[in-house]
Amino acid sequence: MNASVLTRSIVIGTAGHIDHGKSALVRALTGTDPDRLKEEKARGITIDLGFAHLADGDLNLAFVDVPGHERFVRNMLAGAGGMDAVLLVVAADESVMPQTREHFAICRLLDVSSGAIVLTKSDLVDRDTLELATLEVRELVAGSFLEHAPLIAVSSRTGEGLAALKVVLRDLASTARPRNASGSTRLPVDRVFTLKGFGTVVTGTLISGTLREGQTLDLLPRRLRATVRGLQVHGHQRASAEAGQRTAVNLAGIDLADIERGDTLCAPSAFEPTKRLDVEIQLLPSARPMRHGARVRFHQGTTEAIGRIALSGRTTDGGSRTLVELRPGESAHARLRLEHPAVVTRGDRFILRAYSPPITIGGGTILDPEPPRGGIRTAVGRARFHRLGPAAALEDAVMTFVEERGFHGLPRQAILSRAGMPPDESARAIDRLEASGRVAVVGDLLVSRALLNGAADDLLAALKAHHAADPLSEGMHREEARERLMPRAPAAVFDAVVEPLGARGRISLRERLSLAGHSVSLSADELRVKDELIRLFLDAGLAPPDQGTARGAVGGDARVVDRILALLTRQRTLVKVDTLLFHAERLEALKADLRKLKSTGAAVRLDVGAFKKRYGVTRKFAIPLLEYLDRERVTRRVGESRVLI
Numbered sequence: 001m002n003a004s005v006l007t008r009s010i011v012i013g014t015a016g017h018i019d020h021g022k023s024a025l026v027r028a029l030t031g032t033d034p035d036r037l038k039e040e041k042a043r044g045i046t047i048d049l050g051f052a053h054l055a056d057g058d059l060n061l062a063f064v065d066v067p068g069h070e071r072f073v074r075n076m077l078a079g080a081g082g083m084d085a086v087l088l089v090v091a092a093d094e095s096v097m098p099q100t101r102e103h104f105a106i107c108r109l110l111d112v113s114s115g116a117i118v119l120t121k122s123d124l125v126d127r128d129t130l131e132l133a134t135l136e137v138r139e140l141v142a143g144s145f146l147e148h149a150p151l152i153a154v155s156s157r158t159g160e161g162l163a164a165l166k167v168v169l170r171d172l173a174s175t176a177r178p179r180n181a182s183g184s185t186r187l188p189v190d191r192v193f194t195l196k197g198f199g200t201v202v203t204g205t206l207i208s209g210t211l212r213e214g215q216t217l218d219l220l221p222r223r224l225r226a227t228v229r230g231l232q233v234h235g236h237q238r239a240s241a242e243a244g245q246r247t248a249v250n251l252a253g254i255d256l257a258d259i260e261r262g263d264t265l266c267a268p269s270a271f272e273p274t275k276r277l278d279v280e281i282q283l284l285p286s287a288r289p290m291r292h293g294a295r296v297r298f299h300q301g302t303t304e305a306i307g308r309i310a311l312s313g314r315t316t317d318g319g320s321r322t323l324v325e326l327r328p329g330e331s332a333h334a335r336l337r338l339e340h341p342a343v344v345t346r347g348d349r350f351i352l353r354a355y356s357p358p359i360t361i362g363g364g365t366i367l368d369p370e371p372p373r374g375g376i377r378t379a380v381g382r383a384r385f386h387r388l389g390p391a392a393a394l395e396d397a398v399m400t401f402v403e404e405r406g407f408h409g410l411p412r413q414a415i416l417s418r419a420g421m422p423p424d425e426s427a428r429a430i431d432r433l434e435a436s437g438r439v440a441v442v443g444d445l446l447v448s449r450a451l452l453n454g455a456a457d458d459l460l461a462a463l464k465a466h467h468a469a470d471p472l473s474e475g476m477h478r479e480e481a482r483e484r485l486m487p488r489a490p491a492a493v494f495d496a497v498v499e500p501l502g503a504r505g506r507i508s509l510r511e512r513l514s515l516a517g518h519s520v521s522l523s524a525d526e527l528r529v530k531d532e533l534i535r536l537f538l539d540a541g542l543a544p545p546d547q548g549t550a551r552g553a554v555g556g557d558a559r560v561v562d563r564i565l566a567l568l569t570r571q572r573t574l575v576k577v578d579t580l581l582f583h584a585e586r587l588e589a590l591k592a593d594l595r596k597l598k599s600t601g602a603a604v605r606l607d608v609g610a611f612k613k614r615y616g617v618t619r620k621f622a623i624p625l626l627e628y629l630d631r632e633r634v635t636r637r638v639g640e641s642r643v644l645i
Contacts, residue, residue, distance in 0.1 A: 009234060009245045010173040011205050013064045013112075015103035016089035021120035021156055025089060026063045028156040029166070030054045053234045053246070056166060059173050060234045062246035064205075083107075084176040084244060086115035088137070088146060092125045092153065095133040096140050102360050105284055108144055109363030110349045114176055116150045116168050117141065123155040179243030183422035184270035185209030185217065186343070187247065188301035189263045192256065198230070200256050202265065203248045204302065208422070209267060211247060212240040217265045219254060221273030221341040226254040226265070262303045264343040271417045273341035278333070278371040280315060280390060281352065281364035285329040288354075290361070292324050297358055300342055300350040300366075307338040309352075313382040315389065322377040333367075333385035335376050344369050345420035346397065347390070365390045367397075370418050372404050394419055395429050402439055402446045407455070407489035409445030442496045455497045458485055460506065463515050471521050472567045475514030512570070520567065529554050529564045537574060537583040542590060542625060543617050544582055578624035590615070590625070591634050598644040607641040 014022040026032070032052035054061040064083065086107050090100055107115070117137055122130060130153060141147055150168045154161030191203040215228045230250035233241045241247040249265065264271070283290055292311040297304065311323035312333040326332045344350075344366050351363040367388040375381045387400050398419050402410045415426045430446065433439040439446045459481060466476045482494040502509035505516050522530060532554040537544050545553060551561045565581065568574040574581045597604055606614075612622045626642060629635040635642035 009060045009062065009242075010084045010176050011062045011064060011244065011246055012169065012172070013083035013086050014089050015086050015100075015107055017091070017094070017097035017099040017103075020089050020091035020094065020097070020100070022087075022089045023065050024156040025087070025118060025120055025154065026052050026065045028154075028159065028162055029061075030063060054169075055234075056170065059170060061169055061173065062205075062234050064246075083110075083112055084114070084179075085172045086112050088115060088117045088141070090117065090119055090133060090137050091121045092119045092130050092133045093121050095136045101140065101286075104140060104144075104146075105286075106351055106360055106363070109282065109284075109351055109360075113145050114149075114172055115146055116152065116165070116172065117146060118165065119151065119153040120156060122153040122160060123158050179206070180208045180422055181210055181243045182424055183208030183243065184416050185211060185215075185265070185267040186271065187211070187249070187265045188303065188343075189259065189265065190261055190302045192259050192261065194256050195250075198250050200251045200254050200259065201248055202251060202259060203246070204265075206241055206243050206245050206247050207301070208243045210240055210242050211249065216268060218268050218271075219259060220264050220266060220271060220343045222258065222263060223273075224254060224258060225268075227252040264301070264303075266343065269413060271343050271345065272370065273343055274369045275338045275341050276371060277336045277338070277342075277344065277366055278368040278376070278385065278388065279336050279350070279364050279366050280331060280385075281309070281326070281334050281362055282331045283326050283328055283362040284360065287328050287361035289328065290326040295355040296336075296361070297353040297355060298336060298338060298342070298350060299353065300344055300348055303342045303344075305338040305340040305342055306355070307336045310335040310337070310376060312376040312385055322382070331364075333376075333382070333389075335371065345417060346394075347420045368401070368418065370414070394421060395433060398429060398433065398446075399438055399448075403448050403451070405447075406451065407447065407486040407493050409442060409447045409490065409493055412444050412446065415446075440496055442490075443492050445490065445493065447493055447496065452493075452497055455485055456501055459497060459501065459513070460515070463507065463513060463518075467515060467518055472526070472563050473512075474520060474567075474570055475508070475510065475512035475518065477512050481513055525556060526560060526564060529556055529560055530568070533561070533564055533568060534573065534583070537581065538585065540583075541586050542582070542615050543621050544580060546580070550581075577628045580621070580624055587628070591629070591632065594629070594634055594644055604644050605638075605641045606635065606644075610641075 014026065016022055030052040052063045052065065054063070088100070088104060088107075090096060119130065119133055119137070125133070134151060137151065141149070152161050152165045152168060154165055186207045186209060187204045188207065189202045189204050193201055195201055211228060211231060213228055213231060217226050217228065218224075219226050228249055229252040231238045231241050232248040233245045251259075290309065290311070292309070294309050296307055296309055298307045311326060312335065313322055314326075315331045315333060323332055346366055346368060348366045349363060350366065352361055353359060354361050367385065367390070376385070384400065388397050398415055401414065401418060412426070412430065415421050415429070416423060419426075421429060430439070430441065433446070434441055437449050440449045440452055462481065462484065463476060466473065478498070482489065482491070486494060498507070498509065498513065501507045508514045508516055508518070533550060536550060536553055547562070547565065550565065551558050554561060565574065569576055569581065572584055575584050575587055577587075606626070608619060608622050608626065611617075611626060612619065615622075617625070626635065629642070630637055633645055636645050
């Protein structure tokens, strides 16, 4: 069939005990043997994931056939994350078996929402045995998403029931939850191989977003770049692929040795590998109690990693108590620390298996893939989990992330990787948060509006205290204020506090910040000292007194003299050159004289001796003045002399 007429795709996974006919069922439906490995064919069991496709009118059914043997459940988990629906396969002659229960528990933990039950090998049993198997399966799925699911008895050998099963599959396709094509591209890799003439090829179920030929992708957690050379979707050559489709991707720029199952292809900068996750976990009723600090096997998508669980509190007690042990059937908030990085986002479902023996013990939902460091077993830590719970609105979760970043702000991009929002939904959420006054958008950062408002109040109070403590100061230096109120915060965030205060007339915006209306207030004695200092430095010209001489010349309290000298320096009445203070008018007159000299057209070179002679100063003043003129680009040093610029 021409791929262009296919309008609907769905990924269906098989689940069930070993030798219950999963692969035979897929082969009977599609004509394709999902067992591709030599060992699988020799032993008659599925060891690794198998894949097959069935085109039915405008529908393409992609089957992921998973191993049933308990030793290969880890391979089953690699395929389960990409399922849209599941076929729970139970052999009529054996009925419900241990891996039937484990696979079904995994599907529930992964929040698979639709599927059907298939009783295989119906030709091998009589009616009574078939009815007994039906009762046992219905008892297993009672109260679950399969409670009212269709149940079809089939024989892969005779073909009985296959036509009815295909009708059910079409119904499943029409009701399956659509994948998010507008999200950021993410494809967990489940197979890697090479094809002669093509190079490296990977396969997987496209979880979100789209893929197209020529697209550049990140390969995480390896942090490599690859380019899509070609695509196949459900066995057909395509120029693009959408979320929910089984996809084979021919990659350029990646060698076979550079990639393996568990890696993730994703849009550049859309996701970040992480080894620390805040999660909500659900322990199966059949599991043993889980101790705080337990070592576990973490499975998400095609990723498997060893991790350690730190329990916070039960989800049902409002976070009032920390946990030492989680009992079977209970749920809890926890922090999971992985030995190897995973590529996940908020809302992803995962499975937990015991470290030894490796049996499925539970699963859960990721609440925060990049939590800040800090205690989770305190009252504050437990309360944070409840703000981030799966039922919490995404915008409330985003606000938690924003508030935790403080004045550093949360980059916009983090909403994609951390909150799991698609780009368009992220932009709308930011607009709503900004319009509601909860966040301020500062460049590429989101900052809590309440935090900025509090900083504005703190700045006004700090300026008031500064004026009271130092009436001669024109205000607090901007950098001093930033370091005092919000150390290490980006300058743009500080400006977001300062600029609105200036626009509202609350403060004066200069190099030094001051309350609006503030002016330097001098006493009669301070005014006398100021006038005498100005006259002293004007009269001294280019040979001013040092600070000690100036104190003696004007008399009075030395501390008052020092404060007035500092005031005159801030006001640029006096200019500091090296360790000396010059009156600004005398320096401007010096520069004007040299520019006039240059305008005569004569070639003028000034050495230290010529400068001393022309201006009647000693070497003590000539050297710092010449260096000052160099900085002011009036002169340029050439050897031991200067030329006028």
